[in-house]
Amino acid sequence: MLELQSLNKYYNPGTVNEMCLFRDFNLQIPDHEFVAVVGSNGSGKTSMLNLICGSIPLDGGKIVANGRDISNLPDYKRNKRIGRVYQNPALGTCPNMTILENMSLADNKGGRFNLRRGTNKARISYYKELLQSLNLGLEEKLHVKVGSLSGGQRQAMALLMCTMSEIEFLILDEHTAALDPKTADRIMELTDEIVKKKKLTTIMVTHNLRYAVEYGSRILMMHEGNIILDKAGEEKKSLSTNELLDRFTHISIECGN
Amino acid sequence: MTILLGILEEGFVYAIMALGVYITYKILDFPDLSVDGTFPLGGAVAASLLCKGMNPWLTLIVSFLAGAIAGIGTGLIHVKLKVRDLLSGIIMMTALYSVNLKIAGKANLPIFSRETIFENEWLESFLPEGAKRYVTVMFLFLILLAGKLALDAYLKTRSGYLLRAAGDNEILVTSLAKDKGFVKITGLAIANAFAALAGCVYVQMNGFFEISTGTGTIVIGLASVIIGTSLFKNVSFIKPTTAVIAGSLLYKWCVSRAIRFGLPSNDLKLVTSVLFLIILVFSERKRRGKKNA
Amino acid sequence: MKSCSQKGLRKRSLALLGAVLMMGTAVLSGCAKKSEGATLKIGIGQFAEHGSLDNCRNGFIEGLKEAGYIEGENITIYYENAQTDGGTASQIVDNFLEKGCSLICGIATPMAQSAYSAAKKQDVPVIFTAVTDPIAAELANADGTPAGNVTGTSDKLPVQMQLEMIREVMPDADTIGILYCTSEVNSISAIEEYKEAAGDYGFTIIENGIQTTADIPLAADGLMKQVDCITNLTDNTVVSCLPIVLEKATEAGIPVFGSEVEQVKIGCLGAVGLDYYSLGIQTGKMAAQVLKGEKKAEEIPFEVIEEAAFYGNTAVAKKLGITIPDSLIESAAQVFDTIEQ
Numbered sequence: 001m002l003e004l005q006s007l008n009k010y011y012n013p014g015t016v017n018e019m020c021l022f023r024d025f026n027l028q029i030p031d032h033e034f035v036a037v038v039g040s041n042g043s044g045k046t047s048m049l050n051l052i053c054g055s056i057p058l059d060g061g062k063i064v065a066n067g068r069d070i071s072n073l074p075d076y077k078r079n080k081r082i083g084r085v086y087q088n089p090a091l092g093t094c095p096n097m098t099i100l101e102n103m104s105l106a107d108n109k110g111g112r113f114n115l116r117r118g119t120n121k122a123r124i125s126y127y128k129e130l131l132q133s134l135n136l137g138l139e140e141k142l143h144v145k146v147g148s149l150s151g152g153q154r155q156a157m158a159l160l161m162c163t164m165s166e167i168e169f170l171i172l173d174e175h176t177a178a179l180d181p182k183t184a185d186r187i188m189e190l191t192d193e194i195v196k197k198k199k200l201t202t203i204m205v206t207h208n209l210r211y212a213v214e215y216g217s218r219i220l221m222m223h224e225g226n227i228i229l230d231k232a233g234e235e236k237k238s239l240s241t242n243e244l245l246d247r248f249t250h251i252s253i254e255c256g257n
Numbered sequence: 258m259t260i261l262l263g264i265l266e267e268g269f270v271y272a273i274m275a276l277g278v279y280i281t282y283k284i285l286d287f288p289d290l291s292v293d294g295t296f297p298l299g300g301a302v303a304a305s306l307l308c309k310g311m312n313p314w315l316t317l318i319v320s321f322l323a324g325a326i327a328g329i330g331t332g333l334i335h336v337k338l339k340v341r342d343l344l345s346g347i348i349m350m351t352a353l354y355s356v357n358l359k360i361a362g363k364a365n366l367p368i369f370s371r372e373t374i375f376e377n378e379w380l381e382s383f384l385p386e387g388a389k390r391y392v393t394v395m396f397l398f399l400i401l402l403a404g405k406l407a408l409d410a411y412l413k414t415r416s417g418y419l420l421r422a423a424g425d426n427e428i429l430v431t432s433l434a435k436d437k438g439f440v441k442i443t444g445l446a447i448a449n450a451f452a453a454l455a456g457c458v459y460v461q462m463n464g465f466f467e468i469s470t471g472t473g474t475i476v477i478g479l480a481s482v483i484i485g486t487s488l489f490k491n492v493s494f495i496k497p498t499t500a501v502i503a504g505s506l507l508y509k510w511c512v513s514r515a516i517r518f519g520l521p522s523n524d525l526k527l528v529t530s531v532l533f534l535i536i537l538v539f540s541e542r543k544r545r546g547k548k549n550a
Numbered sequence: 551m552k553s554c555s556q557k558g559l560r561k562r563s564l565a566l567l568g569a570v571l572m573m574g575t576a577v578l579s580g581c582a583k584k585s586e587g588a589t590l591k592i593g594i595g596q597f598a599e600h601g602s603l604d605n606c607r608n609g610f611i612e613g614l615k616e617a618g619y620i621e622g623e624n625i626t627i628y629y630e631n632a633q634t635d636g637g638t639a640s641q642i643v644d645n646f647l648e649k650g651c652s653l654i655c656g657i658a659t660p661m662a663q664s665a666y667s668a669a670k671k672q673d674v675p676v677i678f679t680a681v682t683d684p685i686a687a688e689l690a691n692a693d694g695t696p697a698g699n700v701t702g703t704s705d706k707l708p709v710q711m712q713l714e715m716i717r718e719v720m721p722d723a724d725t726i727g728i729l730y731c732t733s734e735v736n737s738i739s740a741i742e743e744y745k746e747a748a749g750d751y752g753f754t755i756i757e758n759g760i761q762t763t764a765d766i767p768l769a770a771d772g773l774m775k776q777v778d779c780i781t782n783l784t785d786n787t788v789v790s791c792l793p794i795v796l797e798k799a800t801e802a803g804i805p806v807f808g809s810e811v812e813q814v815k816i817g818c819l820g821a822v823g824l825d826y827y828s829l830g831i832q833t834g835k836m837a838a839q840v841l842k843g844e845k846k847a848e849e850i851p852f853e854v855i856e857e858a859a860f861y862g863n864t865a866v867a868k869k870l871g872i873t874i875p876d877s878l879i880e881s882a883a884q885v886f887d888t889i890e891q
Contacts, residue, residue, distance in 0.1 A: 080434040092432070094425035097418070105418050109433045115411070118418040162432060259672070263644030267637075354761060358732060365659055365735035367688035369666070369697055390671050463640060464667040465688070467660045468733040470636035477637075516630070516645050525638060 001066055002029040002052070002169060002201060008060030009047060009225075021047055021225045025061070029218075033232075034195055034202045036212035038244070039222035040251060045205040048222075049171050052203070054078045066168065080110055083162030083200075084171040085155070087178055092158025095147030099138055099157065102146050103127040106161035130160055134190065152183030156190060163194050170195060172204035176211070184208070188215065209248065213241045223251045260517065262394055264509050269397040270459045271477050272505035273404050275485075277451030278478030279501045280408075283486060285424040285444045290346030290475050291331045292452040294353025295324045297471035299456030301361040304368050304466035313374040317400070317457055324453020325446040327353060332442030350471075357468060366466040373461035393462055400458060404451060405498045411447070420444050452478075473526075480533050481505035487536065590625045590653075590841060593646030595665055597658035598634045598786040601812030602705075605826035606657055606680050606833070613834015619841060632661060634786065639664040647672060653837055655679065656702075658786075659687050659736065666700045675840050675847035678702030679833040680826070682736040682784075684852045694851050701850040703833045705784070707809055708858035709743045711822040712781060713751040715860060716807055718875050719820060720779055725754045727777035729769060729795060731787035732759040740783050766791045767798070774802040781807040782818065792816065805870050811861045811883075815890045820862040820874060825883070829855045859883035 007025040012018050021044050029035055037045050050056040052063060054075035063071045070078050085092055093102050104119040107127070124142070131139040134156045138149075146154060155175060163170065172191065176184035192215050195202050206212055212219055219236050221229035221244070229247060231239055274296055281289040299320035306316045327349060335345035358364060372378065375393045384392065411417045423430050423440040430437040452474070460466045485504020489495045495503075515528060594610065596603055607629070611621060619625045628646060632639040643665050646654050654669055655677045656662035662678035666689060669676050679702050684690040689700050716726065728744065730737035741757050748755045758773045760766055766788065773780065780799060782788065788795070796817040799806045808818030810826065832853060840847050862874050863886045879885055 074436070076431045076434055076436050079432055084432060086428070091426065091428045094422045094429055096425045097421055101418060101421075104415075105422055105429070105433060108415055108418075111415075113415040113419045113435060115414045115416055118413050118415050260644055260648035263641070263648070263668070267641065267644075354733075363735050363738060364733040365663075365687065367663060367686075369663075369688040393671075462667075463636075463664065465660075465663040467636045467663070469634055469660070472635060473637065513641055513645065516641055517648070521630075526633075526635075 001031055001064075002203075003027070003064040004048070004052070004061070005064060006061040007051060007058065007063070009044075009051060009056075010059050013059070022051075022061075023225065025225060027220075027227065029201060029203065031201055032199050033218055034200075034216035035204065035218045035220060036216040037203060037205045037220045037222060038207070038209060038212045038248070039220075040248075042224070043222040044225045045222055046173060049084075049173050049203065049205060052078075052169075053082060053084055053171060081167055082169045082171060083165075083167040084173065085158050085162055085175040087174040089151045089154040089158060089178060092161060093146045093154050096145060098143050098145055099131070099149075100124070100127065100142040102157065102161060103130070103164075106164045109165040130164070134160065152179050152187065155179060155183075155187055159187065159191060159194065163198060163200070168201060170200040170202040172202065172206075174205050174207060177207060191215075209241050209244050213239060213244060219244075221247060221251075260513060262390065264506065264513050265394050266397055266462060267513075268506035268509040269394070269401045269502075270455055270462065271474075271481060271509065272502040273401050273458065274452045274455035274474060275478045275481035275501050275505045276404055276408055276498060277448035277455075278475070279482045279486075279497065280420070280444050280448040280451075282479060282482055283424075283497065284412075284421055285441060285448075287335075287342050287424075287441065287445070288346065289331060289445060289448060290343065291327060291349040291353070291445075291449055292478055293471045293474045294350035294357070295327045295449040295452040296456040296459070296474040297357050297466070297468060298327055298353055298360070299324055299453030299458075300460035300466045300470060301357040301366075301456075302453070303457040303460045304366040305361050307368045307371040307373065307461070308366065310371075313372055313377065313461060316461075317374070317454060320453045320457035321450045324456075325450035327453070328446040328449030329442055331449065332438075332445040335445075336438035336441060354468070354471075357471075361466050361468070364468040367464065368460070368466070369464045373464075374458070375461060397458065397462070400454075401502065404454065405502065408447075408451075409496060409498055416443070476529065476533060477505075477508065480508045480529070480536070483533075483536050484508055487539070590619070591649055591651045592619075592625055592627050592653050592655065592837070592841075593643070593649070593651040594627060594629045594655045595639065595642045595646065595657065595661045596629070596631045597639060597656075597661035598790075599631050600786060600789050602784055602789070602810045602826045603657050603680055605812070606705075606830040609827040609830015609832075610655055610657075610679065610834040610837070611830075612827075613831035613836075614838055615834075616831065617835050617838030617842075619838055632664075636660055636664070640668060643668040647674060653677060653841060655833070655837060656681075659683075662689055662700075662702065663687060666698065670698050670700075673699055676700040676702075677833060677837045677840065677847065678852075679829060680705045681852075682706055683739055686735070686739065690852050696848045696851065699846065699848045701836065701847045701852050703829055703836070704852055704854045705824055705826070705829055706854055707740050707743070707784065708822050708824070709740065709747055711858055712807065712809070713744075713747055713753065715820065715822045715878065716753070716779065716781065717751045718878060719872065720805070723753070723778035725756055725777040725779075727773040727780040728755060728757045728783065729766070729773060729780065729788050730757060730759055730783055730785045732761055734785050734787065737783050737785040737788075744781075760787065763787055763791045766794055770795045770798045774798060774804055777804065779805045779807065782809055782813060782821075784809050789813065792818075800869065803870060805866070805872060808861075814861040814863050814884075815886055817866055817889045818863065819866045819870065819872065820860060820878070822858050822860050824855055824858055828857075862886070863889065865889050 004027040007022045009022040010020050039045050051058055058071055062069055128139040136153050176187050188211055218232035220227055281287045302320045302323045303316040331345050331349040334340050335342055419440050423437055427437045481504040482501050484507055485500035486497055489500040621627045630642040639661050653675050654665045656665035657680050659681045662681050665676045681704055684704055690697055745755050756776050758769045760769045805819040808814050808821035810823040814821050839845050860878055860882045861884050862882050865887050867874050
C-alpha cells in the first residue's frame, strides 16, 4: 500500500515565479494495483513520481509505504523497495559495462557491494534465461557493452534490471515514449507480463492513452496538480480510448491549447 | 642505458600515480587535482617515518593510507559540502601543502643516510655490485605490477562494479539503492592512495623529500591516462590499466627525448602543455563525436 | 558516413600527434650539436634562475678555466635549469649521465640532492654550490666529511655582519621584518639564525611566510606596518619578486636591506653579501682538482665562503632620506649611485 497524504509542493518558493503544484494532494494505491496515469504537460505526473522516489524535496505532507513513513528517507534508501524505469533508456543501464556486468549489478541490488566477485558465475545461466524471455537475442551478447545496443534493447534491459531484485513498487516514467511504436508495444507487453508475474504495485505515467486504457487496473487523469478522473475495476474496463480522449481534449481546451 | 633506466624508473613511479588518476578521471569522470598534494604527502610521510627509523616497506602502507584519508577529505568536501569537483580538489591540494610541511617538518628532508626499500643492509648482503643499478627499476616494476593487478582485481569485485557504474551512470547507482556520494568517496580514496604510494616510492628512490615535487603531478597523470587510453583504444585485449602504464612510460620518454635533443628545460612546461592540449582536444572531440552518433 | 568521418578524424589526430612529436625532436636535435670532440663533459644543473645562482654558475666556469679547463677546448659544458621543478631536476641529471658527463655540478640544494641521488649509482662525482647547509641536506656527514662522492661549497649568509651593518645605518630601529617562502629550507634556517643573533644587536625579528609569489604583495603590505626596516634573504621566491617588495617599501618609507650585490643594484639600501661569483670560482677549482684526479670528491670536505663585503646604494639612501655612514662607504666593495630598473 502506497499512501500520499496531503502533499504540498511549490516550485521557486520565495520568488515572483512561485508556483504551487500540489496543495493537499492525496492518493492511495493498494497492493498489486497497476495504476496508469495520464494528463497534460505540467499536470504534475512526473513530479508525483519524483516525490515518491525522493528525487525532489517535499514541502509538506507524508509519503507512507506499507505503513512506514518514508518522507524523510534519502532517495537511494527508498530505492531498496522501488524500481524505476525512465523515459530515457540510457538512465537505466551502464553504457560502458557489458550486459553481463549490468545484470550482475542489478542482481546484487539490496545486497552488499563488497569485495566478492562482481559476477557470480553460477548465476550466468539464470541471467541468460531472463534475457531470453525478452526475445531480443541479448543472451548471446553477454560480453557486449550495453552502450552499443539500441534504445529498445536498452529499455528492455532496464526494465529487466529494475525488477530483478525483490521490489514492491514499480515506477514507470513514460518508459515507452522514446521508442518506436513497434518496440514500444513490445516493451509494454513485457511490462505487463513482469508486473503480473511479480505482483508489483505499479504506477505508470504515459502519454499513450491506448496503453492507459488497455493495461492496468486503475486509471488516473491529472490536471494542474489535481486528480480529475479516477476509475478502477469494472468502471475502468468499460472506459474506452475515445471517452478518455474527449476528457483529455476538454481539459486541454480549458487551458487554451 | 642510463637514460632508459631513468625513463623506466620515472615512468614506473608516475604510472603508480596515473593508475589513481585513471580511477578519478576515466572511471569517475572527476577531475581530481588533489593528487598534486597527495603525491608529496606520500613522500612527506615516507621521509619523516624513515627518519624515525621505520621499516621502509611499512612506509608504503602508511603512505597509502594517508593518501586514502586525504582522498576521503576531498570526497567529503565535494559530496557533503556540495563544493564543485574541481574546486574540492584545489582546496585539498592547497591544504595539503601546509600539511606536508607539517609532516616533514621542513621543505626539504633528505634520507640519503637512511635505509630505503631500494637500499638497505639486507639487499647489500647478497646483491652483487653489478646488479645494484637494476634494483630500483626492478622493485618499482614489482610495486607497480602489484598495484595494477590489485586494481584490476578490485574493478571486478562488486564494489568495483559499483564504482564503474557511478562514473557511467550515477542514476543507476541510486536506483541500486546505493549512495552515489559514498561510491565517489571510495573512488577518490583509492585514487589518492595510489598517488601517495607513488610519492612514497619516489622519495625513497631520490633520497630526499622536497615540497615542490608535487607541482604538476596531475598533468603527468592526466597525460599518461589520456595518451595510454587513446593509443590503445581499439586494442581490446589490452586492459586500460596496462594502457595507462604504457602512457606514463611514453610521456616520460617524450619528455626525456625533448631534453636530450637540447630542448631548454625552460621551455619544457610549455611544450608538455601544448602536447597535452593537442591530445586532450582530439580525445575530447572523439568523445563528443561518439555522443552525437 | 559518420563512423567513416570519425575514423578519418582518429587517423588524422594520431598522424598529427606523431608529426608534432617528430618535428619537435627533429628541430631540437638540430640545435643540440656543438663543441664536439672535446675530451671531458661536465653537466651543470641549476635549480632556479636568479642573479646569485647565475653568478655562481659563471664563477664555476671561470674557476674551471683558471685551472686549465676551458669550455670548447678541452671540456664541453652542458647547462640545464630546472626552474624550481623537482621532477625536471632528476631528469636533467639522468640526461647528463646518459651523455657521459664525468662530473656534475648541482647549484642550490634540491639540484645537488638530485644529482647526488642519481650519480651515486654510477659513482660519478658531484660538486655542489649555493647549498646553505650541506649537513642538513645530508650531502655531508655531521662532522663535515662528505656523505659520498660529493663535495662543494656552502653559501651561509653572514647574519652577524648584516645585523651589525643595519645597526650602524639605523641606530634607532627596533624591529626587522623578513619575508620568506615556507617551502625554502634555506630561508627557514637563516631565519632561525637571525632570531638567535638579533637580541645581541637590540633587534626583534618579525617574519612573514608566503607560499607563492602571488602572496607577496599582501604579505609585504602586512609586514611594512609592523617593522622599521626589512632584510632580505636569498629566498628564491622572494628574490624573484623583489621589485614589488621594494616598490611597496619605498611607498612606506621603509628601507630594505639585501643579501647580495644583485639586490643592491636594483634598489636595496645596502647589503653585507657574499660574492657568489667568487664562490663559483672556488667551486670550479674544487671541481678541477677532482677532474685532474688529484683528489676524489669524497676526500674533500665541503668549504664555506667566509669573506663578505658591504655593498651600498646611495640613490636609494637619498630617496629614503637616510645617510649611509662614511665608515661603511669607505669599506664597501662597491657603491651604486643609480637604481637599475
